[in-house]
Amino acid sequence: MNIIYKKFLFRVGTETANEAKTIAPYKTGNLKKDIKVISYSHKKVIVGNTKLAPYAKFVYFSTKPHMIKVKKARALANKKSGVVFGKKVNHPGTKANAYLKNAFDNYIRSEGFTRAKSALVRDIKQGIITDIKKGFK
Template identity: 55%
Template sequence: MNFNTHLKNFIFRVGSGIANRAKIIAPIDTGNLKKDIQVFDDNINNFEVEIGNTKLAPYAKFVHEGTKPHVIKVKKMKALANKKTGQIFGKKVNHPGIKANPYLLNAADDFLGSLEFEKAKDRLAKDVENEVLKDIKASLKVK
């Protein structure tokens, strides 16, 4: 292994820790939001990971960032209705907006202050130390 591999492992470990915390604190309605939180490591070679949701929970952005008050209008149906309560609203409704619930940012803050993060840093330091020692031993030559 080399230093880059250890750093990539560390970054993925941190991303996974944040994702796991987000799954604990994310709000639940259908469960899709929690189930869908993932670590995206497409750019791990650039030492980057992203934590977020896929299209399984297309409303994730609105939950995380909130929405301003807005009007919802009928597109195909005759009236708007609440599926859970069966309440019918009519052809348009003034939605009051949604308060932001930044569960991903909160999870990152929580994880970065945790013992689990400290252990991940210690593991990275130990891995790097072992690589340095291995390189030093390999460079020693007896004449």
């Protein structure tokens, strides 16, 4: 039976990760590409970002206003726009964006989750039938 639950949780994790990729902020960069099933077992599934997007925790949980200072360069600048900011900048902070939780909530309310639950019931039923048949041999 453990394999049945493992299969179900992997499906839930994968479909939640796919939903998270559609609602996560930032259209470019590694944040969306990096959302994946990190681990799963018959008891739990972990979905999130890996080291490819180390800034994901700041997007997810927020940041307070803070100072950004130059470390090695002469000044902070946006290379694409050519805007130079100087040696330090007051960053206003960011609001939290719980895209993983929101994706899971969306998935739980979706037809995809209904189909996953139906498949779980079918697999459990088939497993029970198989076990009963083995018992009579």
